Amino acid sequence: MSTPLTPSRSILRNSVILGLFAIFTVGLIAFIQQATSERIAAEQQRMQMRALNEILPESEHDNDLLQDTFSIDDRQYLQLPAAATGWRAWRDGKVTAVILPVVTQDGYSGRIDLLVGIRANGELAGVRVVNHRETPGLGDKLEVGKGTWIFSFDGKSLSIPTPERWAVRKDGGDFDQFTGATITPRAVVQAVHRALRYFEEHRAPLLQPTEQERNDG
Numbered sequence: 001m002s003t004p005l006t007p008s009r010s011i012l013r014n015s016v017i018l019g020l021f022a023i024f025t026v027g028l029i030a031f032i033q034q035a036t037s038e039r040i041a042a043e044q045q046r047m048q049m050r051a052l053n054e055i056l057p058e059s060e061h062d063n064d065l066l067q068d069t070f071s072i073d074d075r076q077y078l079q080l081p082a083a084a085t086g087w088r089a090w091r092d093g094k095v096t097a098v099i100l101p102v103v104t105q106d107g108y109s110g111r112i113d114l115l116v117g118i119r120a121n122g123e124l125a126g127v128r129v130v131n132h133r134e135t136p137g138l139g140d141k142l143e144v145g146k147g148t149w150i151f152s153f154d155g156k157s158l159s160i161p162t163p164e165r166w167a168v169r170k171d172g173g174d175f176d177q178f179t180g181a182t183i184t185p186r187a188v189v190q191a192v193h194r195a196l197r198y199f200e201e202h203r204a205p206l207l208q209p210t211e212q213e214r215n216d217g
């Protein structure tokens with residue numbers, strides 16, 4: 001017959017079990033968090049690569065676009081919270097286009113991250129959303145595959161349409177809003193316009209990087 005545990009031994013045993021359980025749970029949560037954040041980062045990287053290739057397909061440049069990066073940091077127009085990466089497309093020794101990272105905090109659910117491709121002549125090569133938290137079925141029509149709206153920027157520039165028409169139709173502009181969702185497209189239209197203005201003001205350094213800058217990329 002086993003002797004019953006004294007109260008103090010029983011408390012000690014339960015404390016040890018509880019402690020081990022806590023260590024196991026914390027370890028499990030840390031493991032899941034690590035695995036999830038790695039998967040999210042890998043997925044974002046994959047989306048970014050796909051977006052870059054869609055904006056400027058290989059047929060449009062003779063350099064390795066994904067490797068031809070430069071550091072860019074701008075709070076005013078691009079509204080980047082920290083230095084980020086931009087890309088240059090080259091053909092026959094000249095920069096033919098750049099892809100700029102642009103952020104807006106004005107989405108329905110806050111931050112939206114965009115990549116905006118601009119040709120040397122100031123015309124938009126394409127825009128892609130690489131990160132957002134807009135509502136499925138309402139605000140997410142900015143994604144390729146959920147709508148064609150994002151293609152409405154192709155070929156536009158600072159002068160096409162005129163500045164006052166760089167807005168959604170509800171605000172008197174040329175860009176469609178989504179059914180029941182104006183906030184998301186409004187934020188994106190304004191962000192793309194800001195990117196074009198940044199390009200206009202920084203055209204020379206963007207299109208004619210020094211050899212040093214090119215090597216630093």
Ligand SMILES: Cc1cc2nc3c(=O)[nH]c(=O)nc-3n(C[C@H](O)[C@H](O)[C@H](O)COP(=O)(O)O)c2cc1C
Nearest residue numbers: 108109134135138139140170180181182183184185
């Ligand atoms: C649950 C919920 C989710 C919403 N999600 C979005 C969204 O992702 N994007 C958006 O533009 N509007 C969204 N809306 C609608 C906006 O609140 C707003 O009514 C709509 O964008 C029209 O804006 P306007 O009145 O300024 O034209 C959502 C509304 C609700 C109730």
